[in-house]
Amino acid sequence: MPVTLKDVENIAMLAKLRFTQEEKERLISQLSRILSYFEKLNELDTTDVEPTSHVLPIKNVFRDDVVTGSLPRDQILANAPDQWMGYFKVPKVIE
Amino acid sequence: MIDLMRLTAHELKEGIVRGETSSYEVVNSLFDRIEKIDRDINAYISLLKEEALRKAEEVDRRIDRGEKVGKLAGIPLAVKDNICVRGTKTTCGSKILENFVSPYDATVIERLKSADAVIIGKTNMDEFAMGSSTETSYFGVTRNPYDLSRVPGGSSGGSAAAVASGETVLALGSDTGGSIRQPASFCGVVGLKPTYGRVSRFGLVAYASSLDQIGPLTKDVTDCALLLGVLAGHDLRDSTSGDLEVPDYLALLQEGVKGIRLGIPEEYFAEGLDPEVNSSVMHLVQQLADLGAEVENASLPHTGYAIASYYLLATAEASANLARYDGVKYGFRAEEAADLDDMYCYTRSIGFGDEVKRRIMLGTYALSAGYYEAYYRKAQKVRTLIKQDFQKAFERFDVLITPTSPTVAFKIGEKLDDPLKMYLSDVYTISVNLAGIPAVSVPCGISAEGLPIGLQILGRHFDEATVLRVAYAVEQVVGGAIDGL
Structure with a gap:
């Protein structure tokens, strides 16, 4: 199934990415080619096959409900592009 | 010295x-x-x-x-x-x-x-x-x-x-x-x-x-x-x-x-395999047989679907994992943004390179409404089939031996402009991750051009010990580290 310009723009919006016109053209052709290769999977009948999301039979891993240490706030904030009074600072959200 | x-x-x-x-x-x-x-x-x-x-x-x-x-x-x-x-x-x-x-x-x-x-x-x-x-x-x-x-x-x-x-x-x-x-x-x-x-x-x-x-x-x-x-x-x-x-x-x-029961999966010795890599790996397998390993052909029938399954699942997971790079908590932030949404978009578009953006796009597509069943779910089901191939093979064999890569090292720039070609070069390594099993690559020879060739040994879940034991035997046959430098 060929990917359209509308698809690329819609997906980019969902993924919070922006592309130039030229990049969009390239993505249309690259994604179409890759997705048509993926169509190969339709050769297989998987009606009665269970999907695998995880390879090991590990389920519901809990730890004891005890308080443990956490990372110091100043160290975490040290990586922030912008901060103010112990908070992460972002551009204005509400008009 | x-x-x-x-x-x-x-x-x-x-x-x-x-x-x-x-x-x-x-x-x-x-x-x-x-x-x-x-x-x-x-x-x-x-x-x-x-x-x-x-x-x-x-x-x-x-x-x-x-x-x-x-x-x-x-x-x-x-x-x-x-x-x-x-x-x-x-x-x-x-x-x-x-x-x-x-x-x-x-x-x-x-x-x-x-x-x-x-x-x-x-x-x-x-x-x-x-x-x-x-x-x-x-x-x-x-x-x-x-x-x-x-x-x-x-x-x-x-x-x-x-x-x-x-x-x-x-x-x-x-x-x-x-x-x-x-x-x-x-x-x-x-x-x-x-x-x-x-x-x-x-x-x-x-x-x-x-x-x-x-x-x-x-x-x-x-x-x-x-x-x-x-x-x-x-x-x-x-x-x-x-x-x-x-x-x-x-x-x-x-x-x-x-x-040791050693299986040779026929799907890994098919079209696209460099003849030099093939003969180097098979030569080694013969030497292991001479040492007393029981060598037989094996089959992993869904091998041809591994790349498609992998690149759907990996990109879908990546699109979710990389959502955290938003210019807020750590890392690069684009400065020219007028509002928050702009900031996210500019930060990610400038901060990520082409291949990362391509994979985020693919993964977002595979997970998006209307395509989830056709792509992501389908790939998860095929993953089950690939996992079962290995389960069956390991009923008969202790380890499987394959080439690690179909070719020796390729030239810089050779595949960079063709993403699908690059993805296809992973043909022998990808199924191992889908099945979650251990595998090692060990040097087994040098090509005529003087480039190393690797042999891959695959084992059962948590049986790294047997995989390494066979790898050690390969190394002894080859004669220690490959010395082409």
Whole structure:
């Protein structure tokens, strides 16, 4: 199934990415080619096959409900592009 | 004079403990070598010279005083730059994390530090481990030490090149679809992807969480077993880590291959395999048969669907994992934004490279409304079929042997403009991650052009011991490390 310009723009919006016109053209052709290769999977009948999301039979891993240490706030904030009074600072959200 | 090219951890360990050499001396001469040759190879993103020399001195001092030291006392080790080392940059080869300083140690780093290893630097990689050539790094391409016009493989290309060129003794990589094994094969070193869950992923920057695994890159199989023994084990901070005993891998290495049932999956010796790689691997298999291994043909009928299944699942997981890079908590932020949404979009569009954006787009598409069943769900079901292929094969066989890659190292730039072609080069390594089983790449020969050829040994879940035992036998037949440099 060929990917359209509308698809690329819609997906980019969902993924919070922006592309130039030229990049969009390239993505249309690259994604179409890759997705048509993926169509190969339709050769297989998987009606009665269970999907695998995880390879090991590990389920519901809990730890004891005890308080443990956490990372110091100043160290975490040290990586922030912008901060103010112990908070992460972002551009204005509400008009 | 220490021969850094050939120096292994197990030899160095003996030398240090016997007082014949010091960790300081070795670490110091390693940095001299890095200064001399890394301009050509570009294996490292950052070096930790000061910290490394201090640690080496401390270990030497403790040995002098007769104090107890760890299993990797004074041994230099390089770490792929997607594994967190406290207080140092962890860039993932990306502009978006160019200045990220990790506030904590990954579990594997804690383990290495308590084993007294000396961490000397962080190695180059494809951006966010997305690539098979180390060409997509924001910090430039790493070159293959055997031929500087060729790629070292990827995504752990920096670690593989550093081990091969004597710029470190040991290295860590990560493997989501072959990212330890394929560069090991291209650079003539040993690289192991452990069973999913054998080594904690805590502190490994996530790419595709159901496939990622940390593992060793080393000069020989003994070092691989030594390092795995330090890395492996249960970790409460990684809920997918297996709560199982870790065997003494070193003790089991020399058991030989007599009576080992060895399967040769026919789908891995089909069209597209370089004849030179084919004959090198098959020659080795014959030699293992001569040593008493029982060799028979095997079949993994769904092999042809692995790449499609993998690239759907890996990109879907990546699109979710990489949603966290939004310019708020850490990393790069684009300044020119008018509002919050603009800030997210500009930050991600400028901060990520082309391949990462392409994979986020693919993954978002596969998970989006209307396509989820057709792509993502379908790929998960095919993953089940691939896993079952292996389950069936391991009823008859102890290990399977294949080439690691269909070709030797390719030229820089050869596949970069053709993403699908690059994806197809992972054909022999990807199924292993989908099934979660362990596999090692070990050098088995040199091509006519002088490039290393790797052989891959695949084993049952959590049976790294048998995989390494066969790898050791291969190494004995080949005659120690491949020596083409």
